[in-house]
Amino acid sequence: MARWLVKSEPDTxxxxxxxxxxxxxxxxxxNHAAALNLKAMQVGEEVLFYHSxxxxxxxxxxxxxxxxxxxxSDPTGRxxxxxxxxxxxxxxxxxxxxxxxxxxxxxxxxxxxxxLSVSPxxxxxxxxxxxxxx
DNA sequence: GCCAACGTTGGC
DNA sequence: GCCAACGTTGGC
Numbered sequence: 001m002a003r004w005l006v007k008s009e010p011d012t013x014x015x016x017x018x019x020x021x022x023x024x025x026x027x028x029x030x031n032h033a034a035a036l037n038l039k040a041m042q043v044g045e046e047v048l049f050y051h052s053x054x055x056x057x058x059x060x061x062x063x064x065x066x067x068x069x070x071x072x073s074d075p076t077g078r079x080x081x082x083x084x085x086x087x088x089x090x091x092x093x094x095x096x097x098x099x100x101x102x103x104x105x106x107x108x109x110x111x112x113x114x115x116l117s118v119s120p121x122x123x124x125x126x127x128x129x130x131x132x133x134x
Numbered sequence: 135g136c137c138a139a140c141g142t143t144g145g146c
Numbered sequence: 147g148c149c150a151a152c153g154t155t156g157g158c
Contacts, residue, residue, distance in 0.1 A: 007144085030142090031153075052144060096145080115143050115151065 003121040004041060005048040005058070005110050006084070015049045015060040019086045027071045027081035034118035038080050039068045047084060048121060048129065050110070057093035058129060062086055090133035104128045 006026065008014065018024055029035055041047075041064045049060040066083035073081075099105045105128055109119035121129075 009144090033153095056145075113151085114145065115153090117143080 001042070001045050002040065003046055003048075003123065003126045004037060004064075005050055005119050005121050006062070007050045007052045007110075007117045009053045010051045010055055011053070014051065015062075015086070015089060018049070018060075018062060018084065019089070023065055023083055023085040025081050026084050027073045027079075029071070029079060029081070029117060030074070031115075031117060034116055035079050037118040037120060038082050040120075041067060041082050043067060046087065046126075048126075051093075055093065056097070057095040058090060058099075058133070059093045060086065060089040090130075092134045094129050094132045098132060099129070102128060102132065 010016075013024070026038070029038060043064050043066065045064045047062045047064065048058045049062050050058045062084045063086075064082055065085040068080040068082050070077060071079045071081040099108065099111060105111055105125055108121070108125050110116060113119070
């Protein structure tokens, strides 16, 4: 089972919104590298939920509820969406600053390529972040 | 097919 | 609000 990280601006859609909704369509991704990651997601795989712009931290864990399908919000028909559902919030958010300061996460895709909105997370990185979350 | 210009994302 | 990174567009 692969693991992932997705970014969202909490002003637009926060982890709390996902908890309230119970499930959401993860659409609007307009980057091919990110889209390839969406296409690789399998039902049941876990996803770190990161708040960009405001918070700048991983705040919760979500799970893939539905594999990739055409993004209805994309007029070109080239991009895909998935569905996510909440698993649980982290006991304490793991900030970007803390992630950058942690040597074990130096190779992490989202740390190395800041603009990537959907990225893979290795098992080791996942374990490190959960440990940091307490 | 190359490359400069431009737009978008996201951290600071 | 600024700037860096980087993807996309369009002229040639």
